[in-house]
Amino acid sequence: xxxxxxxxxxxxxxxxxxxxxxxxxxxxxxxxxxxxxxxxxxxxxxxxxxxxxxxxxxxxxxxxxxxxxxxxxxxxxxxxxxxxxxxxxxxxxxxxxxxxxxxxxxxxxxxxxxxxxxxxxxxxxxxxxxxxxxxxxxxxxxxxxxxxxxxxxxxxxxxxxxxxxxxxxxxxxxxxxxxxxxxxxxxxxxxxxxxxxxxxxxxxxx
Amino acid sequence: xxxxxxxxxxxxxxxxxxxxxxxxxxxxxxxxxxxxxxxxxxxxxxxxxxxxxxxxxxxxxxxxxxxxxxxxxxxxxxxxxxxxxxxxxxxxxxxxxxxxxxxxxxxxxxxxxxxxxxxxxxxxxxxxxxxxxxxxxxxxxxxxxxxxxxxxxxxxxxxxxxxxxxxxxxxxxxxxxxxxxxxxxxxxxxxxxxxxxxxxxxxxxxxxxxxxxxxxxxxxxxxxxxxxxxxxxxxxxxxxxxxxxxxxxxxxxxxxxxxxxxxxxxxxxxxxxxxxxxxxxxxxxxxxxxxxxxxxxxxxxxxxxxxxxxxxxxxxxxxxxxxxxxxxxxxxxxxxxxxxxxxxxxxxxxxxxxxxxxxxxxxxxxxxxxxxxxxxxxxxxxxxxxxxxxxxxxxxxxxxxxxxxxxxxxxxxxxxxxxxxx
Amino acid sequence: xxxxxxxxxxxxxxxxxxxxxxxxxxxxxxxxxxxxxxxxxxxxxxxxxxxxxxxxxxxxxxxxxxxxxxxxxxxxxxxxxxxxxxxxxxxxxxxxxxxxxxxxxxxxxxxxxxxxxxxxxxxxxxxxxxxxxxxxxxxxxxxxxxxxxxxxxxxxxxxxxxxxxxxxxxxxxxxxxxxxxxxxxxxxxxxxxxxxxxxxxxxxx
Numbered sequence: 001x002x003x004x005x006x007x008x009x010x011x012x013x014x015x016x017x018x019x020x021x022x023x024x025x026x027x028x029x030x031x032x033x034x035x036x037x038x039x040x041x042x043x044x045x046x047x048x049x050x051x052x053x054x055x056x057x058x059x060x061x062x063x064x065x066x067x068x069x070x071x072x073x074x075x076x077x078x079x080x081x082x083x084x085x086x087x088x089x090x091x092x093x094x095x096x097x098x099x100x101x102x103x104x105x106x107x108x109x110x111x112x113x114x115x116x117x118x119x120x121x122x123x124x125x126x127x128x129x130x131x132x133x134x135x136x137x138x139x140x141x142x143x144x145x146x147x148x149x150x151x152x153x154x155x156x157x158x159x160x161x162x163x164x165x166x167x168x169x170x171x172x173x174x175x176x177x178x179x180x181x182x183x184x185x186x187x188x189x190x191x192x193x194x195x196x197x198x199x200x201x202x203x204x205x206x
Numbered sequence: 207x208x209x210x211x212x213x214x215x216x217x218x219x220x221x222x223x224x225x226x227x228x229x230x231x232x233x234x235x236x237x238x239x240x241x242x243x244x245x246x247x248x249x250x251x252x253x254x255x256x257x258x259x260x261x262x263x264x265x266x267x268x269x270x271x272x273x274x275x276x277x278x279x280x281x282x283x284x285x286x287x288x289x290x291x292x293x294x295x296x297x298x299x300x301x302x303x304x305x306x307x308x309x310x311x312x313x314x315x316x317x318x319x320x321x322x323x324x325x326x327x328x329x330x331x332x333x334x335x336x337x338x339x340x341x342x343x344x345x346x347x348x349x350x351x352x353x354x355x356x357x358x359x360x361x362x363x364x365x366x367x368x369x370x371x372x373x374x375x376x377x378x379x380x381x382x383x384x385x386x387x388x389x390x391x392x393x394x395x396x397x398x399x400x401x402x403x404x405x406x407x408x409x410x411x412x413x414x415x416x417x418x419x420x421x422x423x424x425x426x427x428x429x430x431x432x433x434x435x436x437x438x439x440x441x442x443x444x445x446x447x448x449x450x451x452x453x454x455x456x457x458x459x460x461x462x463x464x465x466x467x468x469x470x471x472x473x474x475x476x477x478x479x480x481x482x483x484x485x486x487x488x489x490x491x492x493x494x495x496x497x498x499x500x501x502x503x504x505x506x507x508x509x510x511x512x513x514x515x516x517x518x519x520x521x522x523x524x525x526x527x528x529x530x531x532x533x534x535x536x537x538x539x540x541x542x543x544x545x546x547x548x549x550x551x552x553x554x555x556x557x558x559x560x561x562x563x564x565x566x567x568x569x570x571x572x573x574x575x576x577x578x579x580x581x582x583x584x585x586x587x588x589x590x591x592x593x594x595x596x597x598x599x600x601x602x603x604x605x606x607x608x609x610x611x612x613x614x615x616x617x618x619x620x621x622x623x624x625x626x627x628x
Numbered sequence: 629x630x631x632x633x634x635x636x637x638x639x640x641x642x643x644x645x646x647x648x649x650x651x652x653x654x655x656x657x658x659x660x661x662x663x664x665x666x667x668x669x670x671x672x673x674x675x676x677x678x679x680x681x682x683x684x685x686x687x688x689x690x691x692x693x694x695x696x697x698x699x700x701x702x703x704x705x706x707x708x709x710x711x712x713x714x715x716x717x718x719x720x721x722x723x724x725x726x727x728x729x730x731x732x733x734x735x736x737x738x739x740x741x742x743x744x745x746x747x748x749x750x751x752x753x754x755x756x757x758x759x760x761x762x763x764x765x766x767x768x769x770x771x772x773x774x775x776x777x778x779x780x781x782x783x784x785x786x787x788x789x790x791x792x793x794x795x796x797x798x799x800x801x802x803x804x805x806x807x808x809x810x811x812x813x814x815x816x817x818x819x820x821x822x823x824x825x826x827x828x829x830x831x832x833x
Contacts, residue, residue: 043252045259045281046624047306047387050350054376054386057369072254087627088790089762090259090280093251095791119299122284123770123779123786124761131787143387181791186784193783251795279760284777286745287770291777322651449705452681452734465705561651562701562712564682575701577687585690590683590701598737627760 012166027164034078034104035160036066038153041077041101043094045084048111051143052083060146065153074100079156080133085113086126095177098133103172106136106160108152111143117193118142127193132183134171244272251280255358255613258623260597264612271612274604276597281627289587293553294320294394297587302388304589305625307350308343308568309389310379317392318473319563319574323556326395326528331519335401337474337512338409339391340565341505342379345416346372347568347620348498348505352423355495355617359436364423371419378408394554395529396522406513413510420502428496437492441603441615444489451599454592455570456497457619461489467566481508491618498620501568528554553582562590569593569620589628593621630654630711632676640666645716655712663715664726670702670711671731678702678711681732684739686746688719688773698725698748717748727753745771762793 014020044052055062056070071077074097086094098107109129112118115138117127129135136159139152163169177183250261259280265273285304289297301316302309314336321328328336349372353365376386382401383389391398427433443453448461458465466483468476484500486493522529530549531542556578564573570592577586596619604612633647633656643666645657658666670678682701695716702711717723727750728735739750740759747769750756757763761770766789767780779786 046283047303049258050306050387054369054373057373058366059370059373070254072252085281085283087280087282088786089282089793090251091787091790092793092795093259093280096795097252119303120283120288122288122777123767123775124282124284126787126790127783131783132791145386177791181788182784186782186788189784189787190782195778279758279762282760284770287775287777325651447733449679450733452732452738463705470705470708559650560653560655562653562683571682573683573701575683575685575699579690586685586687588683588685588687590685594737594741595734598734602733 012164012168023164023166027166028161030165031161031163035157037068038066038078038106038156038160039069039071039076040067040108041071041074041080041097043080043082043084043097045082045086045090046113048083048114048143051146052081052110052149055146055149060150062150062153065150065157067153074098075102077101078104079106079108081108081110082114082129082133083110085111085118085120086129086132087124088126089124091126091132094129095132099174099176103174106156107133108137108139108156109135110139110149110152112140113142115140121195131189131192134175134183251277255616257354257617257621258626260616260621260623260626262600262612262616264609266609269608271604271607271609274601274612276600278594278597278623278627281623283624283628285628286587286589289584291583293582294556294584295549295554297584298392299388299390302390303624304591304628305347305567305569305572305593305622306387307622308347309387310339310391311343311347311565311567312572313390313392314340314474315563315565315567315572316574317394318565319561319576320394320556322563323559323561323576323578324394324528324554325557326523326525328396329520329523330517331400332396332521332523333474334512334516335397335521336392337476337479338509338516340474341508341512342375342409344505344568345502346375348502351498351568351617351620352495355614356427358613358617359433361427361430361433364426367419367423371416374412378405378412381405381408393522393529395525396520400521406516409509410513413506413513416506417503420499420506424499428499434492436610436614437495437618438490439488440491440607440611441618442488442490443599443603447602448489448599451602452595453570453599454595455567455620456484456494456501457570457596457599459484460486460493460497462487467564467571471564473563473565479508479511491614494618494620555580555582556584564590567592569622569625570596572625589625591625591628593619593623594626594628597621597626630656630709632656632670632678632709632711635673635675636666636670639669653710653712655714657714657716660715660717660725663713664728664731666713667700667728667731670713676704677706678704678709680705681728681734681738682710684728684735684742686742686748686771688746688771690773692719692773695719696723696746696748698742700728723748724751725749726751729753745769747772764793 013023042052054060080098080101082094109115113120114129117125126132137152137156139148141148245266247264247266249264251259261277261280263275263277264271285300288300298313298316301312305312349368353368356364379389380386382405383391383398443461445462448458448463462485464483464485469483481504484497484504486497526542526545530546535542536546558578558580560577562573562575564571572592573590575588575590576584579585600616600619603615629647629649633654636644636656640662643659643662645659647654647656670676680703682703685699687697687699696719698715698717700713702713715725725748727739729739737759739753740756742748743750743756744758744760758765768775
């Protein structure tokens with residue numbers, strides 16, 4: 001707790017010493033409760049979902065980290081774990097499920113396909129779910145080992161413990177899609193979806 | 207990139223002139239009769255019990271399913287299009303990700319098709335190793351099926367037991383290939399690597415202890431009143447219907463058709479192994495459960511025989527134009543380095559022709575149809591997906607059952623959406 | 629060479645094109661107009677009995693001169709024989725082919741997928757709509773060779789169109805007719821549903 005207080009630069013913190021200490025106590029209590037009982041919404045699509053299930057099974061068991069109850073209803077979930085590749089057909093579904101989650105909510109993008117599109121740089125695949133929903137933690141791997149996913153969860157815990165109730169963060173407001181129907185400006189989407197490596201050739205299939 | 211909009215003709219008039227979907231209002235003329243009105247509910251695509259991103263639109267009369275209309279495509283990843291832009295060995299990692307519950311079997315299926323296309327005969331050691339890979343995949347796939355089906359029907363503990371067995375196979379897979387799930391274990395003409403020293407002993411230990419877990423699961427489920435009540439007589443398909451719907455694998459065999467690709471069109475010397483084909487009688491969910499449970503025992507039997515007969519010798523063929531030469535030779539010998547360079551940069555060219563090889567995947571007959579025009583990248587890579595074709599029989603099986611039976615029937619089809627949607 | 633080829637030539641004559649063998653499989657080309665008759669003959673004739681449809685797919689070659697092929701993989705479970713039947717289509721012309729759903733129910737979704745990926749409509753198919761892409765997908769038919777790997781639209785446009793799709797929209801004729809479905813059900817099924825009876829499938833159609 002001491003280290004967190006020393007490193008935080010909170011905008012809404014009171015100049016009064018006792019009040020600031022009280023605010024830190026409240027933050028510590030709230031953030032610990034949130035971080036230590038994150039109920040995941042497993043948006044499992046493909047191979048990463050199997051590693052997610054393996055992380056939930058008895059060998060790696062993420063119930064030890066507070067994720068005891070997998071909330072399959074978004075209304076009761078804290079963190080949306082997108083485990084697996086996301087095709088364009090599934091894009092409105094994940095956006096709707098993200099919108100249905102109540103605040104505070106976080107998103108873990110598990111695996112290479114959810115983070116950047118992975119090996120599927122083609123007509124059918126969303127090149128990273130961050131073009132659709134804001135992401136807090138990216139877990140690389142194809143699929144990430146259960147230990148990798150657990151590390152991602154612990155990173156999210158650390159991120160949550162660095163937040164403050166008194167610091168007005170835009171992420172805690174609902175951010176619907178803009179009037180173009182996108183989350184990011186189109187130039188930014190095109191820029192982060194640019195091809196590289198094997199994907200550069202579109203027609204040279206021989 | 208220029209944006210050209212394409213006029214699309216819908217084959218059925220699902221939308222009106224403005225492109226809005228047609229909706230038919232319920233109960234328009236007369237006051238709605240609640241007893242006669244049917245409910246239309248939507249299951250999925252995000253749902254714990256659909257085994258992936260499958261959407262089922264269900265028309266219900268009370269609790270009874272009148273019709274179920276599956277919608278797919280929520281995991282369509284463009285595999286077949288990607289395959290046209292990749293060399294044959296570059297497609298192997300793609301095959302891991304279609305049926306991700308049994309990745310090594312997919313690798314083997316593709317490698318067999320590419321080798322038939324190129325006219326390559328693999329070494330005896332490679333043949334036995336591939337049988338080991340296929341049967342290990344069968345066990346882990348059926349363990350996932352068992353675990354998730356019992357969760358769907360309310361039994362949570364077999365899920366943990368099954369996944370613990372999977373972890374032991376995952377250890378072996380990781381020992382061999384370095385990866386737990388996306389193994390990419392085969393190459394055209396051989397395997398990515400030979401098995402390490404502890405692998406045979408580890409797998410033998412597994413085959414000795416696995417029957418105990420199977421018998422535990424059997425004891426908990428097979429004569430359990432709840433299990434039997436929820437699965438017997440549910441989702442019946444007769445043999446003629448199963449053949450007409452092109453089903454394969456345990457779905458076909460549970461309906462009484464004794465067709466197993468390993469016995470009827472043998473590959474990898476399966477005719478020399480001693481195992482039984484498990485055939486059901488009634489074609490309901492209970493029979494499919496029994497077939498898959500017994501298939502795990504048969505796979506265990508095959509694994510023991512394969513371990514006993516594993517011959518020494520090279521695992522890859524000796525042709526350096528097809529298989530990468532060993533790194534020590536490639537770094538020291540000019541000719542070997544040139545072969546390595548040509549294979550990596552240009553890929554291995556297949557002769558003009560086409561080949562179809564079907565293998566007995568845990569889900570059914572996994573076919574790989576490769577068409578080549580003489581270049582290093584296939585003209586067409588078609589995956590004949592057993593789960594896709596098995597799922598098409600769902601509306602037929604589920605009509606007239608209760609909603610909870612629909613979940614059991616859906617679970618019994620053993621689908622993996624990566625293969626259904628590719 | 630599978631002996632069915634000779635039997636086909638004897639029965640259908642000029643409708644059967646060339647036959648060849650590739651990697652152990654027999655391939656026979658059939659004219660588009662004779663397809664349904666040939667398939668029915670292959671399924672029903674006692675010496676042929678190709679009762680199992682393995683797969684339906686299509687192939688477009690990189691060489692633009694070559695025609696588009698629709699490929700049917702047939703199998704006889706009793707005789708343990710395989711046959712591959714192909715129909716050639718002009719890529720610039722009319723791509724319509726007869727549907728074989730009336731012969732093998734497994735052809736239902738397989739033909740829908742060929743329609744979705746190649747744009748080949750199947751005449752006589754009960755519910756021909758896209759299966760893997762969404763119904764209003766506007767970029768074209770993905771597995772055609774003139775369709776680029778990453779699609780025709782820019783990534784931002786693809787995201788925008790994907791997010792604008794309505795996930796719950798109904799397009800199938802079955803779903804659209806559900807409001808009237810109860811009236812159209814056969815009387816005995818209505819009776820059974822009213823009495824809460826379970827799980828009796830109607831006799832196969």
